[in-house]
Amino acid sequence: MGLISSSSASVPGGKSSSSGKSSSSDLSKLKPGDHIYRSIKGLSISFHHGIYVGDDRVIHLLGPSIIPTFYPICDTCGFTPDIGGCLVQTCLNCFLDGEKLEIMNYEEFDLFPLIPSLKPPYPAKQAQEVVDTAFTLLREGFGSYDLHSNNCEHFAAYCKTGHAISMQVESLKLNTCYIM
Numbered sequence: 001m002g003l004i005s006s007s008s009a010s011v012p013g014g015k016s017s018s019s020g021k022s023s024s025s026d027l028s029k030l031k032p033g034d035h036i037y038r039s040i041k042g043l044s045i046s047f048h049h050g051i052y053v054g055d056d057r058v059i060h061l062l063g064p065s066i067i068p069t070f071y072p073i074c075d076t077c078g079f080t081p082d083i084g085g086c087l088v089q090t091c092l093n094c095f096l097d098g099e100k101l102e103i104m105n106y107e108e109f110d111l112f113p114l115i116p117s118l119k120p121p122y123p124a125k126q127a128q129e130v131v132d133t134a135f136t137l138l139r140e141g142f143g144s145y146d147l148h149s150n151n152c153e154h155f156a157a158y159c160k161t162g163h164a165i166s167m168q169v170e171s172l173k174l175n176t177c178y179i180m
Contacts (some may be wrong), residue, residue: 033127038099049156051134058095061155122161
């Protein structure tokens with residue numbers, strides 16, 4: 001399966017993209033076991049990834065909290081953005097942080113269309129296995145956060161396929177720019 005094959009998604013400017021993402025703020029498409037992501041504020045080519053586990057909850061790996069934010073604790077899930085460097089379960093709104101929801105489409109998307117040498121044949125697991133993996137790792141840990149070898153995308157891809165890989169990191173290693 002190449003992790004992904006082409007799927008058409010609307011992008012800013014009305015152009016079509018075969019990026020494999022589901023360009024969707026339509027939450028009705030969201031299913032437990034989905035690998036989801038969103039832009040990181042102020043970094044238009046960087047994304048935060050997680051696994052949707054159902055009931056408006058997402059498990060995701062946070063990088064270290066560098067600057068205290070002093071945001072209030074979320075009334076829905078109890079999350080505070082001052083937590084960092086660990087796996088957390090939050091509500092979908094906390095995960096999105098005001099950004100647009102994107103769903104990684106493992107059935108129709110080629111994970112590395114611009115980097116053919118990085119097309120691993122990693123099929124996506126069944127949804128319940130993805131959710132079970134995310135909860136197991138939430139309990140047991142996924143190791144220390146490392147931007148280059150153990151980030152949120154590594155976590156989400158590991159839950160989804162059993163292989164911890166980050167296309168953002170891999171594209172940087174090849175000195176390319178991969179824009180989803």
